[in-house]
Amino acid sequence: MFSMVKTVLLSMFKRPSTVSYPQKAKINDPLVRGQVTIAIEACIFCGICGRKCPTNAIEISKAEAFWQIERFNCIQCGCCAEVCPKKCLAMSSELTGASAEQRKDKYSRA
């Protein structure tokens, strides 16, 4: 009985255990694998990342010099960032936002 009253009182005056997202932004640890980012100037379009990606989310064309990612096929494993020989891929801690459509992001060196 006593412990119940204690818990009730504590819970009344404690801050909530949850973050009231989206009013308050959720700040992720820099280590969090949110989404893949590319520094397209450094990319040599070798295609290793696309071949190693477990879900085949990346499409690369050497001829047209573009690198394209299907955002919602990506499972944020970080494999591509690990194998890239030029280290131009990185995992940023920002998450891919929700969307009703498939989102293809195309980066090309103009």
Next chain:
Amino acid sequence: MGKRTIVPFGPQHPVLPEPIHLDLALEDETVIEAIPSIGFVHRGLEKLVEKKDFQEYTYVAERICGICSFMHGMGYCMAVENIMSLTVPDRAEFLRTIWAELSRIHSHLLWLGLLADSIGFESLFMHCWRMREQILDLFDMTTGGRVIFSVCKIGGVRKDIDEEKLKRIVDVLNNIEDELRSLTSVFLEEQSIKGRLSGVGVLSQADAFGLGAVGPMARASGIVTDTRTLGYSAYPHVKFNIITAQEGDCFARTKVRIEEIFEAISIIRQCAALIPSDTLIAEPVKGLPKGEYFARLEQPRGEVIYYVKANGTKFLDRMRVRTPTFANLPALLQTLKGSELADVPVLVLTIDPCISCTER
């Protein structure tokens, strides 16, 4: 003789986080037989080894199940490492043990919450899950993922935990230990919980042995079994007790799991103190695997077996997982016989079913 009916239970049911279907043959309110059917979430992950490079398959192995994801990756890696005679650096073994035990804590806390929920104790459910959230935050901080870590790789691990973070882990665990003490008294002393769990679904020691139960299910029936004693990873360096109970009922299974959380906390503390300070956390992989191996390890739900057969190319011939829930299903059907219909949800829950690993 009472009135006989058949009541379908699942695959969609409020207490079931995952789909399993049971046809319950009832006589009045008593279950006389339960006929299971599984196969709702089969994804063919075992077949995928023929298409995926064995190193990349680690990412797939981790996704067999969302609760013991780390241990699935670890089991697969252990099997391949043994085929290739790779020695994992000591620090990596300790890191793996820390993550594995953190997973055990989070899995057991999740289960305690679900149990409270299944008997209608909502606030207790919330408290368990609030505590579990702190563990998930630790995962976020050390691996970069809350559920799927992607830190295990063949030959070692990808990320290191530095001193500061190790200290943080121990601090959080100290906190959780205190909070858990008060929750333990609710779980083990509260009359209404006792009433729902004691004497329900008794699995005798002989039955548990005969039907091949594993993990907390077997331990709650008085069988001393724990794959961690085989001494894989860093387990030979730490001391821990194998928690058992004699009663074999739902209450005993709850007790075993709660005490295992305390045991896991103590293992992590020992690991944090003993971890060697070298910087090497992964051995480079050279060559291709050829041969076969059985890896056994202890997941939160019991013993899991990984069989890997490699043929000297980068694609494996065969990979097979024998998951703990699969091994516990016969024991579940046995305990269901003669139980009351109202107890079925609690009973199904006390084996801690993980259907997605059962069906892969």
